[in-house]
Amino acid sequence: YVNLPVAIGFTALYSKLCDRFDQKNVFYICTVPFLVFFSLFALVIYPNVGVLHPHALVDSVAAMLPMGFAAPLSIIRNWSYAVFYVMAEMWGSVVASLLFWSFANEVTTVDEAKKYYPLFGMGANVALIFSGQYVKWVSQLRANLPPGVDAWGMSLKYLMGAVVAGGGAMIGLFSYMQKNVMTDPACVDQEKQALRKKKKKVKMTLKESAQFLLDSPYIRDLALLVISYGMCINIVEVSWKAKLKAAFPNPNDYSAFMGNFSSATGTVTLFMMLLGRTIFQKFGWRKAALVTPTMIGVTGAAFFGLQLFAPAFAPIAASLGTTPLMLSVLVGAAQNILSKSSKYSLFDPCKEMAYIPLDQDSKTKGKAAVEVIGNPLGKSGGSMIQQILIFGVGSLAAATPYLAVILGGLIFMWYKAANSLATQFEAATDVP
Secondary structure (H helix, E strand, O other), rough: HHHHHHHHHHHHHHHHHHHHHHHHHHHHHHHHHHHHHHHHHHHHHEEEEEEEEHHHHHHHOOOOOOOHHHHHHHHOOOOOHHHHHHHHHHHHHHHHHEEEHHHHHHOOOOOHHHHHHHHHHHHHHHHHHHHHHHHHHHHHHHHHOOOOOOOHHHHHHHHHHHHHHHHHHHHHHHHHHHHHHOOOOOOOOHHHHHHHHOOOOOOHHHHHHHHHHHHOOOHHHHHHHHHHHHHHHHHHHHHHHHHHHOOOOOOHHHHHHHHHHHHHHHHHHHHHHHHHHHHHHHHHHHHHHHHHHHHHHHHHHHHHHHHHHHHHHHHHHOOOOOOOOHHHHHHHHHHHHHHHHHHHHHHHHHHHHHOOOOHHHHHHHHOOOOOOOOOOOOOHHHHHHHHHHHHHHHOOOOOOOHHHHHHHHHHHHHHHHHHHHHHHHHHHHHOO
């Protein structure tokens, strides 16, 4: 109801900002509002939700409307939580995927990208390890609070404080690079930078921009990669998290497990990123791009196989000293860790390298459309498939066989798009 429309609206706004401002100012314009909102949510909005949420108004409207309006009315009733969720989702798509990589693509050649892009994410995954432990520490702190203290309010202040501090450091580093690195001839080709600034931007309406992107097979294949990943990971992850919630009904236990999960993901990704450089150098872009769908396909088949043939695995779980439920949780965690580590170490660098040969309009507007719309569209598509199946067969567990088949179809579509894009990328970069 909210995420995808906001993503489409942001893409239109981003396209206008790129026409009007240079990339440096677009970075500041897009980043600062997020940090302001996260600060306000923790300090002002959340402590006053009882006043800000229109429960009485929604109750009176709900009494006059059919039950089909329950979901949109719940969003209105809890509007601040809905806005927070959207902003948190958009932060990853806008700041991490769009703004950072747009800056990296602007100053990096394809040859440099093959060496350094797998390593760029190492810093992010070191942060993932520490952030996972930070979340675990906050969970433990919350569990030890005396009765009567708003535990979630305290958690929000600690967590959003860390986000705002990290965002402030990011803006400071970006400003330093603009002043000291982007102006250094030893680091950046000043002639190319001057030509890029002199080149007149082609201004297009929203309709013209959309048509321009739809007419590009290259952008369409990039979008299919992003959408396929989003749908595949959503299909597996929702089933896994249903098992996870059953295994850890206590919110603190759940949060602590997810903290360890984040740390494990960061650790495995660090290893995969070191391996990624070798894969790029020895096997090239095409094979590197096919690792992630292969990983998700194999590990997803293992996870769904465990669900479909659970009775056959019960003796194995007993011999390991655990339960079938906990075995599903651990296999699902391994699936998520391996899938996400291959995504961060290979899928993301492959995707970002693919933007480098494009012209400036395709780099900015095409990337905005692919990243900001493609990510939520993939998640929304995966969720819609599951909702339709649950409505049709009655439960998520009963839908498992169908989800396994759909996952296989999506992996096939992903392979086809990756091979098509590889051919175009190799032609654009003259890679044998």
